[in-house]
Amino acid sequence: MLEIKNLHASVEGKEILKGIDLTVNIGEVHAIMGPNGSGKSTLANILAGKPEYSVTEGEVMYEGKDLLAMKPEIRAREGVFLAFQYPVELPGVNNTTFLRTALNESRKYHSQPEVGAGAFLSLLKKKMHLVEMPDTLLSRSVNEGFSGGEKKRNEILQMAVLEPRLAILDETDSGLDIDALRIVANGVNKLKSRDNATIVVTHYQRLLNYIVPDYVHVLYDGRIVKSGGKDLALELEERGYEWVKQEEIAK
Amino acid sequence: MSNRDITVEELANTEYKYGFVSDVEEEKIPKGLDENVVRLISEKKHEPGWMLEWRLKAYRHWITMKEPHWSNVKYSPIDYQDIIYYAAPKKKPKLNDLNEADPDLLQAFEKLGIPLAEQKRLAGVAVDAVFDSVSVATTFKEKLSELGIVFCSISEAIQNYPDLVRKYLGSVVPYTDNFFASLNSAVFSDGSFAFVPKGVRCPMELSTYFRINASETGQFERTLIVAEEGAYVSYLEGCTAPIRDTNQLHAAVVELVALDNAEIKYSTVQNWYPGDKNGKGGIYNFVTKRGACRGVNSKISWTQVETGSAITWKYPSCLLIGDNSVGEFYSVAMTNNLQQADTGTKMIHMGKNTKSTIISKGISAGRSNNSYRGQVKIARKAENARNYSQCDSLLIGDKCGAHTFPYLETNNPTAQVEHEATTSKIGADQIFYLNQRGISTEDAVRLIVNGYCKEVFKQLPMEFAVEATRLLSMSLEGSVG
Ligand SMILES: Nc1ncnc2c1ncn2[C@@H]1O[C@H](COP(=O)(O)OP(=O)(O)OP(=O)(O)O)[C@@H](O)[C@H]1O
Ligand SMILES: [Mg+2]
Numbered sequence: 001m002l003e004i005k006n007l008h009a010s011v012e013g014k015e016i017l018k019g020i021d022l023t024v025n026i027g028e029v030h031a032i033m034g035p036n037g038s039g040k041s042t043l044a045n046i047l048a049g050k051p052e053y054s055v056t057e058g059e060v061m062y063e064g065k066d067l068l069a070m071k072p073e074i075r076a077r078e079g080v081f082l083a084f085q086y087p088v089e090l091p092g093v094n095n096t097t098f099l100r101t102a103l104n105e106s107r108k109y110h111s112q113p114e115v116g117a118g119a120f121l122s123l124l125k126k127k128m129h130l131v132e133m134p135d136t137l138l139s140r141s142v143n144e145g146f147s148g149g150e151k152k153r154n155e156i157l158q159m160a161v162l163e164p165r166l167a168i169l170d171e172t173d174s175g176l177d178i179d180a181l182r183i184v185a186n187g188v189n190k191l192k193s194r195d196n197a198t199i200v201v202t203h204y205q206r207l208l209n210y211i212v213p214d215y216v217h218v219l220y221d222g223r224i225v226k227s228g229g230k231d232l233a234l235e236l237e238e239r240g241y242e243w244v245k246q247e248e249i250a251k
Numbered sequence: 252m253s254n255r256d257i258t259v260e261e262l263a264n265t266e267y268k269y270g271f272v273s274d275v276e277e278e279k280i281p282k283g284l285d286e287n288v289v290r291l292i293s294e295k296k297h298e299p300g301w302m303l304e305w306r307l308k309a310y311r312h313w314i315t316m317k318e319p320h321w322s323n324v325k326y327s328p329i330d331y332q333d334i335i336y337y338a339a340p341k342k343k344p345k346l347n348d349l350n351e352a353d354p355d356l357l358q359a360f361e362k363l364g365i366p367l368a369e370q371k372r373l374a375g376v377a378v379d380a381v382f383d384s385v386s387v388a389t390t391f392k393e394k395l396s397e398l399g400i401v402f403c404s405i406s407e408a409i410q411n412y413p414d415l416v417r418k419y420l421g422s423v424v425p426y427t428d429n430f431f432a433s434l435n436s437a438v439f440s441d442g443s444f445a446f447v448p449k450g451v452r453c454p455m456e457l458s459t460y461f462r463i464n465a466s467e468t469g470q471f472e473r474t475l476i477v478a479e480e481g482a483y484v485s486y487l488e489g490c491t492a493p494i495r496d497t498n499q500l501h502a503a504v505v506e507l508v509a510l511d512n513a514e515i516k517y518s519t520v521q522n523w524y525p526g527d528k529n530g531k532g533g534i535y536n537f538v539t540k541r542g543a544c545r546g547v548n549s550k551i552s553w554t555q556v557e558t559g560s561a562i563t564w565k566y567p568s569c570l571l572i573g574d575n576s577v578g579e580f581y582s583v584a585m586t587n588n589l590q591q592a593d594t595g596t597k598m599i600h601m602g603k604n605t606k607s608t609i610i611s612k613g614i615s616a617g618r619s620n621n622s623y624r625g626q627v628k629i630a631r632k633a634e635n636a637r638n639y640s641q642c643d644s645l646l647i648g649d650k651c652g653a654h655t656f657p658y659l660e661t662n663n664p665t666a667q668v669e670h671e672a673t674t675s676k677i678g679a680d681q682i683f684y685l686n687q688r689g690i691s692t693e694d695a696v697r698l699i700v701n702g703y704c705k706e707v708f709k710q711l712p713m714e715f716a717v718e719a720t721r722l723l724s725m726s727l728e729g730s731v732g
Contacts, residue, residue: 048687072686088684092702102688
């Protein structure tokens with residue numbers, strides 16, 4: 001589904017990703033961990049097409065197509081979804097209108113009929129249930145004045161509505177209380193299927209108790225320096241990143 | 252939607268949709284202005300002597316005045332002798348019998364989407380259409396007259412309701428008021444008149460469409476709306492003009508009078524031709540709009556969506572004379588390319604417990620300049636006056652400008668005045684967020700801008716709100732890369 005080869009990227013002339021190789025197959029869950037500033041969000045943003053990053057080398061194939069050649073909105077309509085580490089506030093833009101517009105853009109792209117306001121509301125009700133989101137957040141402006149946790153939940157609600165093929169969750173767990181973490185993780189799990197794939201960026205092993213990864217990768221200084229199964233997360237929790245850093249230096 | 256990149260260039264070149272010229276035979280008088288022209292206009296309209304006298308007084312006053320230049324707009328000098336002051340479609344249709352109207356003219360209105368004929372789409376909206384200088388047709392006349400409501404062109408009103416016109420014309424905006432108002436008073440050619448008698452709620456929206464068609468013509472329409480005690484009326488005004496590469500002058504005057512417990516809602520969607528992307532051509536829109544809340548508990552509410560004109564100079568105002576009277580101003584002013592807008596309001600509190608609300612939303616894109624200019628004045632006797640002002644500016648791109656000039660004068664210590672102002676930009680992160688959800692950049696800007704204007708749009712009657720949203724999208728085209 002996703003094949004990243006020797007990806008180098010920089011921002012403002014500074015190289016941040018220094019050769020990433022990663023293959024994600026359909027139906028898999030990959031966790032990416034790594035210290036602050038190692039490039040996790042940069043990787044996520046590049047996959048989503050954020051303009052300020054420039055790819056200097058390498059390629060990314062998504063379902064056999066050149067992902068990097070697509071405009072961000074096309075990537076989204078092709079099923080790439082990024083749950084932002086810092087969701088953006090859109091004052092005045094109604095949350096429901098926003099969600100329906102987003103869904104219909106995708107549907108139009110795939111030559112499916114648009115969903116009317118009424119039908120959309122009943123669909124939304126179901127999805128809200130999935131992330132146990134209160135109704136009141138729907139009539140408000142997108143993320144405006146939302147608490148940190150509410151913003152994260154809203155990201156997962158969007159994901160539930162858009163049903164992406166490849167979901168990238170960038171620290172969706174940070175800022176969530178214990179109950180919310182469970183709810184959000186359950187939501188993600190329910191959305192998981194054999195037809196989609198998930199990349200979870202996180203700092204905490206705890207999330208991975210709920211969303212169980214098939215692979216765990218450690219990103220360090222712009223490279224994936226270690227990959228393994230779900231146990232790698234436990235090991236990291238125990239030994240910290242120092243361990244990985246020392247190994248890197250030793251190399 | 253295609254994957255193809257639509258360039259800024261392409262979008263900026265999107266044509267002004269209303270730029271067609273109608274091939275209607277017109278009667279024009281020669282260019283230039285002097286007393287004889289004023290007499291000629293009055294004569295063509297078969298006006299009574301008092302009207303001519305008033306025009307002449309205005310003209311004589313006007314020649315003593317200088318064009319004002321205090322606003323934040325720049326333009327090359329206007330040659331007032333190079334303008335045609337009267338142009339009218341030659342075949343003047345008889346009112347109430349549209350079949351006799353010039354078919355080209357009717358076609359022109361159809362292109363504008365104006366339901367001159369009683370089209371289903373706008374059923375329930377009475378329309379008066381002013382084409383160049385002359386009012387062409389007023390629909391629903393009979394239905395309205397059953398209720399004692401008068402809705403007709405101002406020329407007709409001068410003929411048929413001279414007492415009403417004499418009583419109220421110039422009573423809110425005197426002919427000495429300002430340079431452009433004086434000019435208008437001298438040469439106004441037509442406009443609309445609405446009168447809603449005591450205790451009557453006008454059951455439908457009254458609407459006028461203004462259209463400048465002839466070249467080198469100025470349009471100077473005059474609108475007068477009177478709501479007697481306890482009356483209510485909602486009035487809509489729409490405007491378009493053909494594409495011309497010379498600038499055309501539009502200097503209108505609108506006067507509103509609300510007596511005890513009366514309410515007038517006045518909504519404008521202004522879409523005069525703004526000029527091309529290099530600033531060539533376009534309408535100079537110098538307008539004086541003022542409403543007098545004369546009676547107790549009266550209310551006047553202005554809502555405007557300004558997307559057109561090369562230059563907009565316009566301050567719909569309220570004189571809050573009656574105790575407990577209420578003035579409101581809701582405005583969206585959008586400028587793109589090289590457009591300039593200097594617009595806002597004046598709320599003059601004179602009565603006790605008077606209240607005013609100002610919500611102004613400026614949007615600047617391209618290399619345009621957008622200024623809000625507002626005055627709130629609390630007179631000495633205006634006990635417990637209250638004002639709330641909110642002036643927001645939204646910038647799209649970094650070559651445009653937004654300016655706010657609030658003036659406040661309080662002469663009564665019990666006044667409560669609140670002013671809030673914000674300036675924001677559409678952030679790249681907001682656009683990316685929407686892109687990431689499958690929404691194109693153009694649509695993303697539209698969503699954000701519509702959200703930003705919501706407070707104002709919700710004041711508009713449904714039909715107009717839809718129109719306003721569409722217009723705004725059109726004006727926004729090409730404003731983001
Ligand atoms: N737009 C930008 N301009 C300048 N530097 C940037 C930009 N985006 C990222 N960086 C830098 O790139 C590096 C990697 O940042 P990134 O956000 O990808 O880290 P991260 O692994 O997600 O960290 P965290 O765990 O703290 O979220 C950091 O040093 C960061 O300062
Ligand atoms: Mg990060």
